[in-house]
Amino acid sequence: MAIKKQTYGRLALNICILILVNVLASMLFFRIDLTTDKRHSLSDTSKDILQELDDIVYVKVYLEGEFPAGFTRLQNATHQLLNEFRSYSSFLEYEFINPSENTNQEERNNLYRQLYEQGLEPTNLQVQEKNGSSEQIIFPGAIIYYKGVNVSLNLLQGQFGTHHEVVLNNSIANLEYEFSNAFLKLFEQRKPRIAFIEGNEELSIAETIDITNSLGVEKGSLSEYYQVERFDIKEFTIDSVTQKASIQKQLETMTLFQAIIIAKPNTPFNNLDKFLIDQYIMQGGKVLWFIDGVAMDMDSLNNGNAFSMALPLQLNIDDMLFKYGVRVNADLVMDMQSDEIPVVTGYQGDRPQQGMFPWFYNPLVIPKNTHPISKNLDALRTTFVSTIDTVNTNSIKKTPLLFTSPYTKLVKSPHRVSLNILEREPKLDQYKAGEQMIAVMLEGKFSSVFENRINPINKKIPLLSKSEETKMIVVADGDIIKNHVSKSGNAYPLGYNPYNNQQYNGNKKFIINALNYLLGKEELLLIRSRELKLRLLDKNELANNRFFWQIINILTPLLFIAILGLVWTMNRKRKFST
Amino acid sequence: MKKISTIILLLVAITTIIYQQSKNTIKKELRDFAVAEIDKVQKIFFADRFNNEVLLTKQHGKWYVGEHLARENAIELLLNTMQKIEVKNPVAESMHNSVIKSLATNAVKVEVFTHDENTPFKTYYVGRESSDHLGSYMILENSNKAFVMHLPGSNGFLAPKYNIDGEKVHVDLWRERAIFQFKTNTIDTLQITHHQSEERNFSLIKTNESYHYQGEVKDVQTEVINTYMQLFENTYCEGFMNTYEKKDSIFASTPLHSISISANGINTTLHTYNKKPRQLHLDAESNPRKWDIDRMYAKLGDDLLLIQFRTFNPILYGPTHFAVEK
Numbered sequence: 001m002a003i004k005k006q007t008y009g010r011l012a013l014n015i016c017i018l019i020l021v022n023v024l025a026s027m028l029f030f031r032i033d034l035t036t037d038k039r040h041s042l043s044d045t046s047k048d049i050l051q052e053l054d055d056i057v058y059v060k061v062y063l064e065g066e067f068p069a070g071f072t073r074l075q076n077a078t079h080q081l082l083n084e085f086r087s088y089s090s091f092l093e094y095e096f097i098n099p100s101e102n103t104n105q106e107e108r109n110n111l112y113r114q115l116y117e118q119g120l121e122p123t124n125l126q127v128q129e130k131n132g133s134s135e136q137i138i139f140p141g142a143i144i145y146y147k148g149v150n151v152s153l154n155l156l157q158g159q160f161g162t163h164h165e166v167v168l169n170n171s172i173a174n175l176e177y178e179f180s181n182a183f184l185k186l187f188e189q190r191k192p193r194i195a196f197i198e199g200n201e202e203l204s205i206a207e208t209i210d211i212t213n214s215l216g217v218e219k220g221s222l223s224e225y226y227q228v229e230r231f232d233i234k235e236f237t238i239d240s241v242t243q244k245a246s247i248q249k250q251l252e253t254m255t256l257f258q259a260i261i262i263a264k265p266n267t268p269f270n271n272l273d274k275f276l277i278d279q280y281i282m283q284g285g286k287v288l289w290f291i292d293g294v295a296m297d298m299d300s301l302n303n304g305n306a307f308s309m310a311l312p313l314q315l316n317i318d319d320m321l322f323k324y325g326v327r328v329n330a331d332l333v334m335d336m337q338s339d340e341i342p343v344v345t346g347y348q349g350d351r352p353q354q355g356m357f358p359w360f361y362n363p364l365v366i367p368k369n370t371h372p373i374s375k376n377l378d379a380l381r382t383t384f385v386s387t388i389d390t391v392n393t394n395s396i397k398k399t400p401l402l403f404t405s406p407y408t409k410l411v412k413s414p415h416r417v418s419l420n421i422l423e424r425e426p427k428l429d430q431y432k433a434g435e436q437m438i439a440v441m442l443e444g445k446f447s448s449v450f451e452n453r454i455n456p457i458n459k460k461i462p463l464l465s466k467s468e469e470t471k472m473i474v475v476a477d478g479d480i481i482k483n484h485v486s487k488s489g490n491a492y493p494l495g496y497n498p499y500n501n502q503q504y505n506g507n508k509k510f511i512i513n514a515l516n517y518l519l520g521k522e523e524l525l526l527i528r529s530r531e532l533k534l535r536l537l538d539k540n541e542l543a544n545n546r547f548f549w550q551i552i553n554i555l556t557p558l559l560f561i562a563i564l565g566l567v568w569t570m571n572r573k574r575k576f577s578t
Numbered sequence: 579m580k581k582i583s584t585i586i587l588l589l590v591a592i593t594t595i596i597y598q599q600s601k602n603t604i605k606k607e608l609r610d611f612a613v614a615e616i617d618k619v620q621k622i623f624f625a626d627r628f629n630n631e632v633l634l635t636k637q638h639g640k641w642y643v644g645e646h647l648a649r650e651n652a653i654e655l656l657l658n659t660m661q662k663i664e665v666k667n668p669v670a671e672s673m674h675n676s677v678i679k680s681l682a683t684n685a686v687k688v689e690v691f692t693h694d695e696n697t698p699f700k701t702y703y704v705g706r707e708s709s710d711h712l713g714s715y716m717i718l719e720n721s722n723k724a725f726v727m728h729l730p731g732s733n734g735f736l737a738p739k740y741n742i743d744g745e746k747v748h749v750d751l752w753r754e755r756a757i758f759q760f761k762t763n764t765i766d767t768l769q770i771t772h773h774q775s776e777e778r779n780f781s782l783i784k785t786n787e788s789y790h791y792q793g794e795v796k797d798v799q800t801e802v803i804n805t806y807m808q809l810f811e812n813t814y815c816e817g818f819m820n821t822y823e824k825k826d827s828i829f830a831s832t833p834l835h836s837i838s839i840s841a842n843g844i845n846t847t848l849h850t851y852n853k854k855p856r857q858l859h860l861d862a863e864s865n866p867r868k869w870d871i872d873r874m875y876a877k878l879g880d881d882l883l884l885i886q887f888r889t890f891n892p893i894l895y896g897p898t899h900f901a902v903e904k
Contacts (some may be wrong), residue, residue, distance in 0.1 A: 064601060079601070086603065093668060096601035102662070102730075110731030145667035328712050412889045 031087070042182045045523040046180045049187075051090040057092050057146045057183065062115060062139040063155065064098040068125060070168040074140060074155060077172040079369055081179065115139050118183045121150035131341050144179075146186040151224075157376065157505075170376040171431075177527040181516075185224055186526065194226045195257040198358075199234035199273065200315075201266035203482050208263060210483040210494040211511055220508055222515065231257065233273050247272070248461055251279055258519050259286040264478025266295070268316035271456045284466035286518040287472040288511070291315065293328045293386025294413040297479075298341070307418035310384065316576060321474065324451045325393040325442050328476045330413045333385050333436050335363030336426065337405035342499045343422055356500050357422045363404045364504065365438065369459055372525035373441070373473075373513040374401050380506035381495045383479035384417075387436045395444045401473065402439035402510070407431045432498060438511075439475040441517075448471065473514050480507050608723040610667045612704055612717060613690055618659045621691035623698070624740070624747040627683065632747045643752035652752055659729055659739040666713040666728040667783055677715050677724045681705040685717075685739075688716045704742060707735035746899065750818035757848065757878060757885075760815040763787060764841050765810060770894065771836040778896035782807070790899060798900040804901070807894050810839065815876065815883040825882045828875050835894055850885065850894075851875040 032039040042050075049244035059082060063075045075096070082094045102108045120141035126133050129571065140156040155178065157171045196208060205212075212228045222228045231254065234379035236245035254260070254276060256313060262277075263304060269277075281287060296310035311398060312330035339362040344352045363382050367374035387410065390398045409431045450456060451465040475481075484492040494496050517525050542549070581815030602609075613619060622630040626670040634643055634653070641648040659693035669677045669817045685703035701719035708715060713726035727736060741751045765784065772778040782803060789807065791798045819825065840846075852869040859867040874890070876883040 056668050060667075088755050091671075093603045095604070095665070099730075107731050112731075114731050114733065147672060149672045152669070249611045359892075497885075 010529040040080065040084065042088065042176065043180075043523075043527045045084070045317070045527060047088050049180050049183050050085055050092070052187070053089045053091040053183075055091060055142060055147050057089075057186070059092070059094040059142050059154075059179075061094060061096045061142040062099050063141075064096040065100060065138070066139065070165060071125070071140065072139065074168055076170055077175055078142070078438050079154060081175050085179070102138065105282070106454055111516060112139070115141075115143075115334060118143060118150075121154050121156070123156060126512075127338040133413055142179075144182050144186060146183075148428065149186060151182050151185050153178055157378065174376060179522065180524055180527060184521075188225070189200045191225065191227045191406075192258040193229060193256055193308060194222065194259045194261065194515065195229045195254075196261050196263055197265075197277075198230055198232040200269055202362075203263040203478070204485075205230065206485045206489065206491050207482050209375050209491045211481055211508060220510065221513060225232040225487055225512065225516065226258075231260070231394065233276055236552050247276070247457055251276055251283075251461075254280045255283050255285060255558045257285070259288060259515055261290070261481070261515075263481050264292060266313070268314055274317065274320055274449065275457045279464055281324075281446055282467040282492060284446050284468040284469060284470045288514055288518065289474040290478045291321075291328050291474065291476060292384065292417070292478045293330045293476055294332055294384065296332070296384045296417055298383065301417065301419060306420060307416050310413050310415045310417050310501075312413050320449045322391055323393075323451075324472065325391050325396040325398055326440055326474050327389045327391060327506070328474065329387045329389060331386055332361060332411050332413065332415055332417075333363055333404050333438070334360040334409040334411060334429050334431070335364070335404045335436075336360060336407035336428075337364050338362050338502075339381055339497055339502070340500050343419060349559075360409070360421070360426070363408070363418060365402050365404055365506070367402060367407075367506070367510075369400070369403070370528075371399060371401055371441075372522070373512060373517050374439075377513075380480060380510055381497065381504040382438065382477045383482075384440050385477035385479075386478045388438060388474060390437075390438050390440060393444075396446065397443045397444070399441040400437045400439070401441055401514075402475070403437055406435050408433045408436050410436065438477060439473065441471060441473045443471045444469065447471075471518050473518065475523070481511055594671075604665065604668065604723075608718065608721050609725060611663050611665075611700075611718065613660045613700060615692075616657045618692045619657065619660070619690055619699075620795040621695060622656070623687075623691070624691040624742075625724065626684075626739045626742075626745060626747045628746055629749050630686075632741075632749055632752060634752065641814045645748050646749070646752075647754040648752045649754050655739055656741065659736060660730055663716075663727050663736065664730050665892065666708070669724045669726060671879065674724060677705070678717070678722075680797070681715055681717050681724060685715075686740065686742050686745065686747055688740065702742050702835060706745075707737065711735055715845075717850075727802040731753070739785075748821060750820050753812045753818055755817065757815050757876075757883065758839065758846075760812040760841050762807060762811065765807065765839055766805075766842075767838075767840045769836075769838040770809075771838070772894070772896070773833055773835065776814045779870060780897045780900075793897040793900075795897040795901040798897075799902055800866065802900050813889060813893070815878075815885045816873065817884045819875070819884050820880075822882060827878055828882060834874065837893065849877045850890070851877070853884075 033039070061075075061078055061082070062080060065073070067075065072303045079096070085092050086094075099111050100108060102111065112122065116139075117517070120139045120143070122137050122139055125136045125138055141152060141154045143150050143152050155171055155175065157167065157174060196202065196212075196290075211222055213223050232252075233250075236247070237249045237253070238244065239249065260277075260280065277287070280473065292313050294310045295313040296308065310547035318327065319356040336358070338360045339359045340356040341362070341447060342354045342357040343357050345355045346353045361384050363385055365380040365382055367377045367380070369375065385404070410433045448463065448465045448467070450463055455461070481494070483494040484496060484498055486492070486498075493503060493508075495504035496502070497504070512543040516522075563572055603705070607799060615727055620636050622634040624634075633640055634648055634656075636642075641650075641653045647682040681703050687703055689698035690700040691697075703717050705715035705717075705724075706715070712735070714730035715724055716727040716736075717724040728733040729736065729739065741747065743751060745831055749884065757767055761783070766784075767781060768784045768789075769781040770779060780791065780795075781813045782789040782791055784790075789803050790799065791803060798804040821830075828851050829853055833851055836847060837850075838845065838847045851874060853873050853875050861867050861869060872887060874885050874887065876885045
């Protein structure tokens with residue numbers, strides 16, 4: 001009886017200890033991540049975002065079912081990440097859904113259509129079965145609900161020319177950023193104002209419609225993050241007292257925008273334009289420049305001409321950019337890693353026969369650097385891109401963001417651009433100019449271009465000669481932000497080549513990341529720079545010693561258990577033999 | 579003792595692992611609206627806040643609403659919805675109280691019975707549509723957690739799939755809408771009466787497997803009569819309107835037409851009545867039409883029906899329809 005009482009007493013004690021340990025654990029919450037790349041640890045930014053949650057965030061992940069190993073890894077990583085998120089916020093709920101579960105084909109297709117319309121991109125998988133292979137459609141994405149609004153999130157990131165295992169690994173590495181970014185989008189009540197500058201024949205509304213509002217089903221546009229407006233720098237408010245155009249008022253209006261985008265101007269800036277932009281920067285304004293070094297576009301070649309002259313584009317801003325720390329060169333990069341254009345190769349009767357040819361003046365830029373703005377981006381489509389040189393300015397930090405491939409050739413303007421180059425095989429030894437920088441970020445305290453000069457505009461307006469800490473990004477191609485508009489006025493998605501139906505998603509993401517970085521979301525973007533090392537099997541070793549490694553994998557755990565059992569038995573024998 | 583402690587620790591560990599592996603973080607008992615084995619459902623009961631009740635029962639493989647046969651497609655849609663509804667999203671905490679209040683005052687109670695006919699297998703409440711109109715607020719009985727529910731792949735809210743009209747349920751919405759379902763040659767006599775133009779009245783009387791025409795026209799086409807009789811094989815009304823407050827005054831008015839059918843010793847009579855148009859319709863002289871040109875009311879037994887000219891015009895042809903063309 002006494003033994004029984006003791007037993008129950010111990011049991012009660014153990015249960016109490018268990019409860020106490022749990023209570024203490026919930027009070028003293030900590031986690032230890034033993035992985036070298038800290039893959040199970042959230043960034044402080046994500047933790048802050050999660051701790052700010054004030055209502056239920058419901059994440060529906062459409063990644064459930066039988067997948068190949070790579071997608072199972074993505075699924076598990078998403079699952080783990082969401083569990084991690086839940087450790088920091090009890091408001092987060094999630095569900096994994098298999099959209100292909102319904103056996104009714106019509107209903108299944110309706111769901112596919114609905115998910116596609118909501119912005120999730122389908123992926124076709126070849127699944128190996130006993131009797132061959134079959135095709136499976138999956139939607140590696142999630143829809144996140146918060147207070148009656150929702151955003152969709154594609155977990156698999158398209159990366160042109162990248163091995164699918166690397167794409168999956170990069171997608172896994174970016175999961176935290178993508179989710180945190182989506183949460184931020186949902187929480188942001190008042191969007192910051194940004195503006196496209198007009199007045200110097202910049203890109204029109206139609207030519208920037210995709211980056212502004214997202215034309216395609218795939219979401220991702222500036223208006224998801226910002227209130228995007230257009231601001232004509234030459235259109236002034238008339239002062240009611242003096243009845244004159246108010247420069248001060250113009251500057252005040254400009255400073256309401258947290259960032260301005262100067263998208264492919266074509267006519268020279270006058271001193272007043274330069275003064276306004278300069279003083280906007282001096283007041284801490286952020287600028288995203290998309291500037292062409294030479295005046296050249298495909299329309300010049302399409303109008304029946306076999307060639308056209310690429311001439312230096314005189315925008316009258318060289319001195320400004322030079323003062324800030326860069327120079328956009330009046331040259332063109334010809335890159336063997338390029339997009340294609342259609343060219344008439346002959347006629348069959350009256351009908352022209354077309355072929356697609358790589359057009360070296362349209363380099364495809366595949367970002368390789370680790371800066372959060374451009375890391376793991378899909379290819380960017382460029383058109384007649386120039387190079388950028390940085391200038392020695394002490395207080396400015398310069399970070400290159402985009403480089404062409406190493407297989408380049410530089411041509412100085414004036415340069416004769418001709419379709420005839422397609423007729424000849426390119427000489428590889430000419431394309432050895434190496435990687436060319438085409439985008440750079442400048443950070444620091446900028447000096448005004450009007451510093452030590454007489455105020456060119458109005459002496460009554462105080463001239464700021466040194467800026468606050470601010471940033472700008474200069475891209476040496478205006479077309480990176482330009483979506484194609486057909487002659488009939490139809491706009492195509494940014495980065496889309498209508499001739500071969502190839503979509504390059506890098507343009508859009510680069511611009512969004514760039515603006516997010518400029519406007520203080522760098523902490524969020526830093527999550528993007530996390531590197532998860534891909535630990536793939538050594539294919540050569542696998543081919544040579546497959547059986548050996550299979551045996552090792554099977555026997556090692558068994559051996560381990562056997563040793564453990566042996567030690568346990570020996571221990572017991574020793575204990576009870578006395 | 580050690581063993582018990584080990585077992586407890588193991589159970590705790592296993593529970594934690596299972597919880598970690600769960601692919602849905604919302605407790606099943608809070609979101610378990612769907613009826614997986616829909617074939618086992620035998621009875622469905624609806625009740626609204628106006629004390630209207632509808633009882634759907636399955637008898638010998640067919641569904642009935644009260645003593646009437648229920649519409650097959652409506653039942654199919656309901657069962658499919660019940661089987662496949664999913665959580666669209668939980669109701670935001672900031673809105674939860676107002677949604678609960680709204681459910682308490684507007685929702686329709688749905689009870690689903692399987693084999694045990696006295697205890698519902700599942701009970702939940704279907705409320706109003708969510709703000710984006712892509713789901714409906716719903717809550718399970720004895721739960722304090724409301725959800726926006728939807729049918730995956732379908733864009734819309736769920737009340738129409740449960741045949742809820744606004745916030746009301748009614749037997750009429752579930753009833754089979756077939757008025758005449760007489761197989762060929764089962765009609766013994768048929769009489770069409772045009773109360774406003776008696777010269778158009780006629781009757782057809784079955785004699786020796788063919789129909790004898792009685793009316794103004796002398797020479798009739800037999801084939802036309804045979805085709806005409808086929809119209810009574812499947813004639814549907816648009817809906818039942820037994821809750822319409824002017825039902826009695828419609829029945830008290832003079833009918834436009836009467837269709838009397840005698841088959842297998844049972845007499846069936848349908849009377850039609852003019853219906854006022856819902857919207858302003860102008861005639862050729864731009865005068866407002868007094869009567870609806872698309873629909874009529876009809877009386878069949880004690881039921882007030884809404885019928886369409888599109889269906890009944892061929893039935894109400896005058897005798898000239900049968901006349902031999904000269």
